[in-house]
Amino acid sequence: xxLTYPRLITWCIALLLMVPIVVGLISTILPAFHYFPPLxxxxxxxxxxxxxxxxxxxxxxxxxxxxxxxxxxxVSLWLAFSxxxxxxxxxxxxxxxxxxSPILAIPHAxxxxxxxxxxxxxxxxxxxxxxxxxxxxxxxxxxxVQDPYGLSLLLALTVKEMPYLLFVMLATMKSIKAxxxxxxxxxxxxxxxxxxxxxxxxxxxxxVRLPIFIVxxxxxxxxDLALVIGPNTPSTLAVTLLRWFNDPDFSMRFMASAGxxxxxxxxxxxxxxxxxxxxxxxxxxxxxxxxxxxxxITDNLLRLGAGVGVLTxxxxxxALLLLPIWSLTRRWRFPDSLPSQWTWSNLDRAAPLxxxxxxxxxxxxxxxxxxxxxxxxxxxxxxxxxxxxxxQTTNNHLFDWLIYVPILLPQVGFLFDLHVLLIYLNLNGDxxxxxxxxxxxxxxxxxxxxxxxxxxxxxxxxxxxxxxCYRPWRNYLHIKIAMLKPALLTAFAIGFxxxxxxxxxxxxxxxGRYSTLTxxxxxxxASGDRKQVGSMAMLQALFPILVFWFAQFxxxxxxxxxxxxxxxxx
Numbered sequence: 001x002x003l004t005y006p007r008l009i010t011w012c013i014a015l016l017l018m019v020p021i022v023v024g025l026i027s028t029i030l031p032a033f034h035y036f037p038p039l040x041x042x043x044x045x046x047x048x049x050x051x052x053x054x055x056x057x058x059x060x061x062x063x064x065x066x067x068x069x070x071x072x073x074x075v076s077l078w079l080a081f082s083x084x085x086x087x088x089x090x091x092x093x094x095x096x097x098x099x100x101s102p103i104l105a106i107p108h109a110x111x112x113x114x115x116x117x118x119x120x121x122x123x124x125x126x127x128x129x130x131x132x133x134x135x136x137x138x139x140x141x142x143x144x145v146q147d148p149y150g151l152s153l154l155l156a157l158t159v160k161e162m163p164y165l166l167f168v169m170l171a172t173m174k175s176i177k178a179x180x181x182x183x184x185x186x187x188x189x190x191x192x193x194x195x196x197x198x199x200x201x202x203x204x205x206x207x208v209r210l211p212i213f214i215v216x217x218x219x220x221x222x223x224d225l226a227l228v229i230g231p232n233t234p235s236t237l238a239v240t241l242l243r244w245f246n247d248p249d250f251s252m253r254f255m256a257s258a259g260x261x262x263x264x265x266x267x268x269x270x271x272x273x274x275x276x277x278x279x280x281x282x283x284x285x286x287x288x289x290x291x292x293x294x295x296x297i298t299d300n301l302l303r304l305g306a307g308v309g310v311l312t313x314x315x316x317x318x319a320l321l322l323l324p325i326w327s328l329t330r331r332w333r334f335p336d337s338l339p340s341q342w343t344w345s346n347l348d349r350a351a352p353l354x355x356x357x358x359x360x361x362x363x364x365x366x367x368x369x370x371x372x373x374x375x376x377x378x379x380x381x382x383x384x385x386x387x388x389x390x391x392q393t394t395n396n397h398l399f400d401w402l403i404y405v406p407i408l409l410p411q412v413g414f415l416f417d418l419h420v421l422l423i424y425l426n427l428n429g430d431x432x433x434x435x436x437x438x439x440x441x442x443x444x445x446x447x448x449x450x451x452x453x454x455x456x457x458x459x460x461x462x463x464x465x466x467x468x469c470y471r472p473w474r475n476y477l478h479i480k481i482a483m484l485k486p487a488l489l490t491a492f493a494i495g496f497x498x499x500x501x502x503x504x505x506x507x508x509x510x511x512g513r514y515s516t517l518t519x520x521x522x523x524x525x526a527s528g529d530r531k532q533v534g535s536m537a538m539l540q541a542l543f544p545i546l547v548f549w550f551a552q553f554x555x556x557x558x559x560x561x562x563x564x565x566x567x568x569x570x
Contacts, residue, residue: 010382013375014399020418020440021405027417028264031257038420039250048254058259060234062266068150068236069220070270072157077212079158079312080165081204082305085196089179096313097170101552103163103316105493105544107501109522112156112228113537114319117326117530119152120145122334124322130335139334145229153230157222159316161215162309168211169204176203193299198289202282209275214407216274217267221410224503224518228525237263238412242504245416260413267410323541326534346531353520358539361516364431364506365499365543368438372446372495373488379447380454387455403444411504419508429511437505446495453487485558489551497544 030036034045052058087093103111118124122139130136145152178200185195226236234240237259244256288296326332330343347354379399406414415437419428427433457480465475481488506519521536 007382007386009378010386010399013379014402017399017402017440017443020421020436021402023421024409024414024418027420028257028260028413031254031417032261033258034254036254039253041254048258051255052258052262055255057234057240058237061237061240064150064231064234065220065237065263065266066270068154068157068230069216069266072154072161072219073212073216073274075154075158076161076165076215078301078305079162079309080169081196081201082302083166083309084169085193085201085302086306088173089182096310099313099317100163100167101548102320102545103159103313104167105497105548106320106541107497107518107544108156108160108222109224109228109501109503109518109525110323110537110541111160111316111319112225113521113525113533114322115152115156115159115315116145116229116525117322117534118315118319119155124318124337127335127337136335146231148231148233150231150236153226153236155312155315156225156229157219159312159319160225161219162312163316165208165211165215168208172204172207175207176200189294191295191299193302194293194295197296197299197302202289205278210404212274213271214404216271217408217410220267220270221263221412223412224501224522227522237266238410241410241412245412257413257417260410260416263410263413267408320541323534323538326530327538329531329534347535350532350535354517354535354539357515357517357520357536358543360514361500361518361540362543364434364438364514364516365496368435368442368499369446369492369495371435371439372442373450373492375443376447376450376491377454380450384455384459388459403447406440407444415504415508422509428509429513430509431514433509434506434514437509438499438502441502441505442495442498445498446491449491449494450484450487453484457484486551486555489554493544493548493551496547500540500544 032048034041034043034047083096087096116123120126120139121142121144123144126134126136126139134140181199182192182195185199186192190198221238222236223238223242226239230236230239235243241256241259241263244252244259247253247256288298325339327346328342328344329339330341330345332339418437422428422430422433461483462475462480465479466472469475500516501518503518503522506514506516510519517536517540521533521540524533524536
């Protein structure tokens, strides 16, 4: 890419990204200390913190948040490592890998709604065994979802996070030469699981540390999953803060801001504690990794985790299959395993609403992802210029750190206080504001997906093309971008699915004027109308899957299509 001032461009984009982050942080921290000029409160005070710590609901919500927010990443990491150790480079593992893409592409709310249909007292799992095994002729009086202990929320988080961690691990396997290590270790008599436990997992963990931290931050601050399948009384801290921020009494915003700051500190402390626990575990297991034993009792943990991981993936896949079934159901009485009558009228009746929601969803996702791809290409090209001029292999700029801030901060506090900036700029309720907030959350995933393949590109191809015909922009598009099509389309698909899944950015910036499939599905999840909710969740899941499929389908056939078109023109 022929950039004239790469360093200036880098700093300009970094500063533009810094403005909303700084404003959001300041607007969250100051009201936490009772400083909020819009409400004519300009005197610093600890009153919001005193009020926060006097709330009994706060402690109950915090307890649930820590249980689910720490438990889900631990279980997800265990299952991901276990599946990888059990199946890596085995033929049947390819079938498990094939299940990752649809589950990764599905928005969180759609997964939660599918699990709601699967696990509820009148869900498909109970129907499958009733009445021949359970004896139930009517739904049992159980609390299998939205339970007070947060177990259903923990399961939903695991179903969503474990495939992501497994996908990241598979992408980094070449960096640790896993196949060579397995061959050498097995030649020395070590069992497969022991090799993973002693050699490969300690090498792999540092490479996936950042994705793990992202998963931890997400688990502690998630809102849409908690609203759909999490406990209600009390709810998790993020959902409680959302209710306080939306309270008609504006004085509640002070306590909510204090809670948001506390949640930020919780995320930071949990990440620090996680890393300290890893260092302690590594120190305690050092002798066990070097004692020369070819097998170990703890290998059974990996074996058990592999079995549980397969069941987790299957439950997520079955939950997705229930979405189109409910959307096409006319009559499905308990305890029938399948609907007794099918119909298209559910979709026909909801067609006007679904058309509006789909249009808003696709427009926001398309523009935010295209902007994220363009900015990522510009920043990666400036990074390549910098690395080439200094002859370095790594050179992190301020931008490389700033893009992680939005996905590590709790959305519930950061976005509500960023809303003040939108009101000041008269952009609240504007479509451009929604796209801008989506862009902040799409950019990190697009940038990280493109980073490795873009910087690894052999610039010799482009240099030779410029020597033969000096058209920098044309050669950049026709050669470099063309050769990076698979990575670029994959990054677009990931960014598109991230945008589809955004709930709070749409809700806050849109102010109810622009609803999407995600916001409406979450709002309708508690209505009891499974047919309408299933239709929304089905469409919410369908578009990311289609985009992922196109991202895999187009690159392998693009050249053949292009040559056929040229031949047809001739």
